[in-house]
Amino acid sequence: MTPTIHSGHAVAGLDLSRFVHPGIKNSKARKRSEMPLPDGAYYGIQAFRSLSNFDVTDKTFNDYPAVVRALAEIKKACALANRDIGALGADKAGAIVRACDDILKGRMEGQFPVNIWRGGGTSINMNLNEVIANRANELLTGHKGIRAGPSNTHVNCAKSSNDVYPTAENIVLYRETGRALEGVAALENSFDPQVQRVGA
Numbered sequence: 417m418t419p420t421i422h423s424g425h426a427v428a429g430l431d432l433s434r435f436v437h438p439g440i441k442n443s444k445a446r447k448r449s450e451m452p453l454p455d456g457a458y459y460g461i462q463a464f465r466s467l468s469n470f471d472v473t474d475k476t477f478n479d480y481p482a483v484v485r486a487l488a489e490i491k492k493a494c495a496l497a498n499r500d501i502g503a504l505g506a507d508k509a510g511a512i513v514r515a516c517d518d519i520l521k522g523r524m525e526g527q528f529p530v531n532i533w534r535g536g537g538t539s540i541n542m543n544l545n546e547v548i549a550n551r552a553n554e555l556l557t558g559h560k561g562i563r564a565g566p567s568n569t570h571v572n573c574a575k576s577s578n579d580v581y582p583t584a585e586n587i588v589l590y591r592e593t594g595r596a597l598e599g600v601a602a603l604e605n606s607f608d609p610q611v612q613r614v615g616a
Contacts, residue, residue: 460546466539486584492516511552537581
């Protein structure tokens with residue numbers, strides 16, 4: 417069965433109606449809201465549509481696991497925080513956390529086809545939301561889809577692409593800068609034998 421992503425609903429008494437699509441009113445709109453996805457896909461229509469919207473290079477976020485990892489860590493931390501303040505039920509939060517852990521353990525490789533020139537981070541944020549929501553639902557119900565379990569809105573609760581992607585960038589830069597400095601130190605140390613040999 418190919419997964420389809422639908423809008424979410426209120427959680428833990430919190431009205432999320434202003435953050436989600438108000439509803440699909442007619443058959444034409446329903447058709448526009450659905451599209452077939454590849455077998456085995458955990459991403460949804462938002463990520464799938466971005467493939468044609470941002471067809472600039474063959475580089476995708478599958479090629480940059482450090483970014484995906486940082487995004488998953490943010491989603492996990494936010495799910496735990498939203499659970500603690502009562503904005504997200506414990507069952508949904510737990511499933512989201514487990515789905516994020518699957519990403520962090522490398523079990524969702526190939527599920528992030530968004531082009532790196534994706535326009536402000538929205539597409540990759542939605543890509544993460546869809547993958548996490550589908551996997552969380554699979555963990556809770558045995559099936560992909562968000563009718564019974566966490567939705568994109570639950571995964572994205574109390575944050576937006578404008579929060580998530582810049583934070584992920586900072587995390588990645590922090591980590592990569594540390595690795596670069598380690599490399600510079602190793603290069604510097606490699607010069608010592610040469611310096612001693614020439615007596616400088």
